[in-house]
């Protein structure tokens with residue numbers, strides 16, 4: 001009798017041990033996730049912050065039992081370089097790719113090689129055309145709606161113009177403005193400008209466009225361009241709408257460089273809520289910005305990447321757009337310490 005009990009106990013023990021070890025083997029098999037990240041340029045402030053955020057997100061998932069590794073490459077603005085980097089990432093064993101294209105109209109090499117090797121691709125921030133995304137069911141896009149960011153920037157400007165009559169400095173009833181634009185052909189450049197300007201007009205603000213500059217998202221280029229514009233128009237400019245924070249900060253740099261007194265500064269608006277952008281909103285040099293939710297985008301990418309790499313059968317949407325939020329001096333500090341978006 002005692003022997004019998006002992007025997008069955010041993011059998012149960014062996015059975016449980018066997019089951020556990022099978023499960024362990026299974027988890028290590030399906031949980032091995034090697035993410036290859038390729039982004040267009042290491043000198044882009046928003047992308048650097050976003051990729052850092054994505055890395056943190058993936059690191060935090062290691063605690064949840066995922067075996068994740070990540071390899072990052074940046075392409076210095078060359079699509080050819082990026083195509084080669086993607087090949088290297090696949091050769092190195094990446095089983096999912098996150099790609100921020102250099103040329104968003106030219107993803108075909110990347111799609112072909114990914115397809116050949118059955119490696120899913122999550123494009124982010126620089127949106128390929130729909131036709132390309134539809135080429136294969138393992139292609140995704142994570143980003144945000146450009147129009148919404150422009151509308152919000154316009155609304156922030158309307159609110160300040162309507163409550164502060166010092167902005168129309170020459171008191172002609174019109175707001176003389178300059179736009180600083182991102183790269184031509186980028187979905188966030190032209191659409192942000194158009195929707196910000198339309199929002200101001202639709203809200204009854206009379207506008208007069210003084211000039212514009214294409215500064216390719218860059219603070220230094222925006223400063224140079226703005227120095228030229230100021231030299232021509234002096235203190236006529238009352239509003240600067242920039243397609244991103246770095247260019248708004250570059251415009252402020254230009255006024256400082258030319259030793260303008262702050263009372264002759266126009267009001268400046270950006271988009272992104274980068275660390276430097278939020279700091280400038282808090283010290284009131286930047287009147288407002290629109291938060292480009294890198295934490296939300298990173299969480300969405302992590303979720304898709306894990307599912308795609310572990311060949312989870314769940315059918316995910318091919319497109320994920322995270323909403324923007326308006327940022328003023330009243331709420332900027334909430335965004336500065338924004339925690340990572342939780343994974344579910």
Ligand code: BGC
Pocket residue numbers: 044045046047125126186188217243244245271272292
């Ligand atoms: C951001 C810019 C960034 C660009 C790069 C935009 O969504 O607002 O700051 O330079 O993406 O693709």
Ligand code: CA
Pocket residue numbers: 167168169170171172173174175176238
């Ligand atoms: Ca005016």
